[in-house]
Amino acid sequence: MLYRDSGLPLKSILDILDRRKNQSQKIMENQLSILNDKIGELRDQQSTIIKILGLDSFSSKSRAMTKPQWVSILKAAGLTEEGMKRWHVEFERSSPEGHQDFLESLRINDNEIKEIRRVSANEINNEIYKSN
Numbered sequence: 507m508l509y510r511d512s513g514l515p516l517k518s519i520l521d522i523l524d525r526r527k528n529q530s531q532k533i534m535e536n537q538l539s540i541l542n543d544k545i546g547e548l549r550d551q552q553s554t555i556i557k558i559l560g561l562d563s564f565s566s567k568s569r570a571m572t573k574p575q576w577v578s579i580l581k582a583a584g585l586t587e588e589g590m591k592r593w594h595v596e597f598e599r600s601s602p603e604g605h606q607d608f609l610e611s612l613r614i615n616d617n618e619i620k621e622i623r624r625v626s627a628n629e630i631n632n633e634i635y636k637s638n
Contacts, residue, residue: 598626
């Protein structure tokens, strides 16, 4: 039931039950990737519908956030540009894939995501180098 609740097709569940643990992990990681892609597609569709309808006021009722909305919240909470950079570094350090998913959820383009993650990873590497 747990595997079914995760959205796995019955064939994949049978494969998990018939195989070793490393196969089940691969199957579950694949399912997670599929779900991440679907979530991104749904966010894009949601954004497109809001644009088509011209309902900027509806975006506040949407679960999807944009980069400007997120930056506004962080600034209102008192974060400076340096604080936001530090926030990205800590996010990258604690959960690189989660950081990627978060940035994608804000509908940031791929090049900007790569740059944010590159800068964050460089900062982490600099900290490691300084501590050694």
